[in-house]
Amino acid sequence: MNVQTAAQQDTFVFDNIVDWTKASADDQKVVSLNKNETLFYEGDAAESIYEVLEGVVCNYRLLLDGRRQILGFAFKGDLVGLSRADKHGFGCEALCPTQVHKISKYNLLETVRQRPEMGHKLLEVAMSELSAVQDHFVILGRKSAFEKVASFLTTLARRYANEGANSVTFLLPMTRVDIADYLGLTIETVSRNFSKLKIRGAIDLPQFTTIVIPDIDCLEEFSESEGDAS
Amino acid sequence: MNVQTAAQQDTFVFDNIVDWTKASADDQKVVSLNKNETLFYEGDAAESIYEVLEGVVCNYRLLLDGRRQILGFAFKGDLVGLSRADKHGFGCEALCPTQVHKISKYNLLETVRQRPEMGHKLLEVAMSELSAVQDHFVILGRKSAFEKVASFLTTLARRYANEGANSVTFLLPMTRVDIADYLGLTIETVSRNFSKLKIRGAIDLPQFTTIVIPDIDCLEEFSESEGDAS
DNA sequence: CGTGAGGTTGATCGCTTTCAACGGAGGTGG
């Protein structure tokens, strides 16, 4: 559900869900979404939760005047739509062609009732979410634009990098608008700080969507220590 | 755990916890804290969770250079320290004389294993947390300083107001520093926007810590519609 | 090729921060 979730946790979550789906019911189905298609809107009845099988979705909230805040991105293996209320508190849409596994909330809760250890695991997923959310608070509330962008790319880099690797190349699944709405910035500011990171050699951008990070540790240093050197 | 939690939910949460504590164990104890005393630090072993019995605490994260982000406030009836990891991901300290109920995490998990419906309730608490967290994201990422302060006071007002009442007077449990660190602002900006709200008649401040809100609905209008009138 | 969406870069504006001075409340000691 959130981009902060570390790679190991993904696997952990994924394993759990596979477990549940095998365990619980047979009315579950796969939903396919194209780029920019909506999985559900804020206010829709929250009858199901979803597991991302392939692709990326984002959760977002809108203000009345159209301002948007992206709450988090959900990658393969992440859960979306977990909510106590009977209505979704946020919208969710695909950033690229995406497949999700639709899981009836009723069945899920039934399973939890019947099999305590499932509830325990689900609780752990929810708690992972809560802790994943906290970096994002610090980023939004207390970091400069430069640090925000560096933090964001560092997190993505660690997600995409192989175990133990310190360099990585990947394709950005989201646009500059999405990044801006996630970090509480404008697209121009995001773009300028991409350039700034490029000038300093922390990243390379052979194409708009291709990110090359030669040294993740180096990039990470920019994420908390305002680029004060000129 | 979070100031966004609505009053009804508090009661709901509180009822649950009372239930658990009766159900589970006998090694639970009450911890008393004075103003500014720490319940636990970021990185401490997370062996217990806490229920606030009286007073207010805040959860916060620090950056290396001392910048602080308050993640949320926890009032009477709220839970603190829920976490999947074995270390606390944030610090927690009292804002005023406070009593908390210390609940061994081990006992809690044992209870959940033995009594599935407890896990279900705990899960609902965690999910309430997640949804409570989302307003805060919008506030931090997409609102102006004026809207942030108005949003904050509106939430507090609804928490302290009697059921159905549209006006309320209460004492702020937190300092301007705390508010600033919660909203991602400086104390000066918080102070200026308190004054701005006062000039517009949305609030009154007979003393520093006394907030008078004659019309909560009116105050709320400022929380999403930038005070564009002069 | 023409067109449009997405991205970058430059110039300027304005909100929030920073720096600084002041004021009130509470506590302590002479």
Add this chain to the structure above:
DNA sequence: CCACCTCCGTTGAAAGCGATCAACCTCACG
């Protein structure tokens, strides 16, 4: 009892960062 001090909050002036406005670029697609 009052002078003094410190903490917290407010207010003013100036600086700086990110937003806004605007022009241009790149690429995919018809």
